[in-house]
Amino acid sequence: MTLAINRRAFLQASAATGGVFALEFTFPATALAQAKAAAAPAEVTAWVLIHPNDSVVIRIARSEMGQGSLTGLAQLVAEELECDWSKVSTEFVSPNEHVKRKRIWGSMSTGGSAGIRTSQEYVRKAGASAREMLVSAAATQWKVPASECTVDKGVITHTASKRRVSYGKVAADAAKLEPPDQKTVKLKDPKDWKIAGKSMRRLELPDKVLGKPIFGVDVQLPGMLHASIVQSPVFLGKVKSIDSAAAEKMRGVKGVVKGDGWVAVVADNWWRANNAAKALKIEWDEGANGKVSDETIKALFKAGLDEKNLPEAKKVGDVGPALAAAAKVVEAEYYSPYLSHATMEPMTSTAWFKDDGMLHVWTSTQNGEASMAAASEAGGLPLEKVEVYKTMLGGGFGRRGAPQDYVRQSVVIAKQFMGKPVKLIWSREEDMQHGFYRPASLVRMKAGLDAQGNVTAFQSTIACPSILALLRPEGIQKGIDFTAVRTLSDMSYTIPNQLCEYAQKNPHVPVGFWRAPGLQNAYYRECFVDELAHAAGKDPLAFRLAMMKPDDKNRLVLEAVAKAANYGAPLPPGVFRGIAQSDGFGSFTAMVAEVSVNPKGEIKVHRVVLAIDSGYVVNPDACHAQAQGNVIFCIGQFYQGHTIKDGRVMESNFHDFQLPRLPEMPKVETVFASTGGFWGGHGEPGALCVAPAILNAAFAATGKRIRSLPFKPEELVKA
Incomplete structure (x- = not known):
């Protein structure tokens, strides 16, 4: 028997038969036999x-x-x-x-x-x-x-x-x-x-x-209603007044629900709900944040860098005298912007208050317990009265973990339609402009070199928002958010004098965990170490190895990647190498990137070699796929960035927040330099070295340093 059916029809038919939601479906010819077995x-x-x-x-x-x-x-x-x-x-x-x-x-x-x-x-x-x-x-x-x-x-x-x-x-x-x-x-x-x-x-x-698994946006339930939401364009803003008369007269609209900083329209399908949401006339109370911009945020960070007696994330030796005695002092500031998670599946959650007193929630979540807790709080029910059905996720990258804002909203909306399931789907614009973003940050680094080009002192000051202050305040220890200082506070390099300080600056833009939280610090550190190698007149690989102990796992992966990439061997004309290393998320990584830069300053990444020691590797093929995903995901940082103007995010969709495309995907080789005896991760460690390895190669090609992301190609045009 040949079955011709599209995915949408398949899902609708499956939901209609008996009104039971299922994650798996079987065809009639085999269903009874399989059920019996x-x-x-x-x-x-x-x-x-x-x-x-x-x-x-x-x-x-x-x-x-x-x-x-x-x-x-x-x-x-x-x-x-x-x-x-x-x-x-x-x-x-x-x-x-x-x-x-x-x-x-x-x-x-x-x-x-x-x-x-x-x-x-x-x-x-x-x-x-x-x-x-x-x-x-x-x-x-x-x-x-x-x-x-x-x-x-x-x-x-x-x-x-x-x-x-x-x-x-x-x-x-x-x-x-x-x-x-x-x-x-x-x-x-x-x-x-x-x-x-x-x-x-x-x-x-x-x-x-085969299109069988259910993602959050696929959920279909009998008699289901659909909700589209409009949130305050300025973060932390509130609804001042609303005129919903025109929206409520539109076809299929069942009602309008007002939250503290949002308004949702509920209709018999999402297209109608979203169109009606666009017809709402909302006056917003923007509060004190309506004038916040990139410029004011950077000024806040800059002031933070200049503050005295900042909390110290690490202190070894005495940096001040060591810098004063150095033969050469190198200093630089690096910056990166807020970034959206840009998941393919926008935020979505379906809530259903049933007649038996139970609240049922279907959602794409990175933490089923957190979703249940959020639904319990929003619904005013004990945990035992809430069930959460975890679906597959159309991307997470941290967005679907701690915040759970979309789950709370879906429950508040469904509470106005007791006995009926209500599915909330954010539009792409709402998703892009109301995230919990990767924090913007500004970092100042200063290092001293002796007459032989050895690093004698390394000082770093990080100014950025705290993810933990917003989402897990109990995690702040002595004024330090470890996610904000990692990679700079726990360097593997054996430098005798080190100081890492943190200036916690929290503008009103909400921040959250983004793939490899603290990722920017690896970019900052490894590009700056490359600057130090150049200032010392030394090869970047040899320069790093000289600062590592013989049995350091960071050194071992660095040696492994150099061997696999045939570091030092001639490259094709116009192709240059960059190298970086970093540990994090339980694993040790190093990367070599082979890059060319055309006359317009456009980067072409030809080959990336990643060495990783995660102790054990459970599924090599899946881990190689993770390495590939990390590379292409992080290439997007070169042109992605959110602009804050008038208190809001300006970019709204993929036309002005572009994702990497297939032609940008380089060849990725993965070397499992596993030493055993511990368990590391793979989903994020491979992301740490991508930006610095590529940008260090771009410097080798052009002599130009990129210290601020995103950058414009003309910044890499040779003089």
């Missing part, structure tokens, strides 16, 4: 469900936004479980059940490249515990010691008698057993891995190719 799964542990037909469902607490951690986490569980990988599928953990079971699944937050590295131990133990319980159940049936049994691909064998039984046959009995003490559960030596550490197929990709 997969009946009555046994929950062996909270993480592992096993069906009678031996299929295994592994529960995932973290979110999947294209980074591949869903598959990586499943690999770790399956490795210890010793199941058949071809029979593995996954399901997201229910946040409601998570609360009721006293947070049995650990953290549900997905960010900071922490999905695998901070949960690897307990998810592996979940798999190992389930394996022990299954073997014990089989051994009890056979009346033999469990130590006489072995497991391979979900089949338990009693070595002496050759009796065999599959997991599906003993799962129900195993589920009745007490789980082993987690302190005594033994994990495999990584050298014995058969599933983890291999480039196994991504579990969610086949369905994505």
